[in-house]
Amino acid sequence: APLQRKHAVVGLRLEVARADAVRRRESEATLLLAEAERALGRGDAEVAATGLRKVLDLAPSERARELLERAQKAMRRTIEASRREAETQQALLAARGLADGKDWGGALERVEIVLALEPENAEALELRGLWAGKQRAQQERRQREKDLTSAERALAEGRPEIALER
Secondary structure, rough: HHHHHHHHHHHHHHHHHHHHHHHHHHHHHHHHHHHHHHHHHOOOHHHHHHHHHHHHOOOOHHHHHHHHHHHHHHHHHHHHHHHHHHHHHHHHHHHHHHHOOOOOOHHHHHHHHHHHOOOOHHHHHHHHHHHHHHHHHHHHHHHHHHHHOOOOOOOOHHOOOHHHOO
């Protein structure tokens, strides 16, 4: 009987210890969940996600899963915005380089890439207007040069009536 009592006491102590451990995990999970919600509220999705993963390890809940999904979506949006910003800057840099070389068509193509990524990009909108005018002027100048060359050729061939048409 004393041995049975001793086993019963040990078993009881073990149950109490397990219950305490569960309460501590649940309490820690509750605190971490609250911290993660605050982090998500202030836009710190990475901190929130880290905390929520710990919550799910300690005491899984539907609320923690939902918040983790929200945090991961926010992180994906941030990554996508960073990618779009990098592409925008790269296209603007390429556009400026092409414009420096007077390749207005190429520069405008890059500006259109920027506007596809960010339709309201003020710099791209301004450059498009400026460079489109330069491209038109360049095209008109080339056409005048072509017409002049044709007229000179017609004069050299003794056909002044054709030269006058140019």
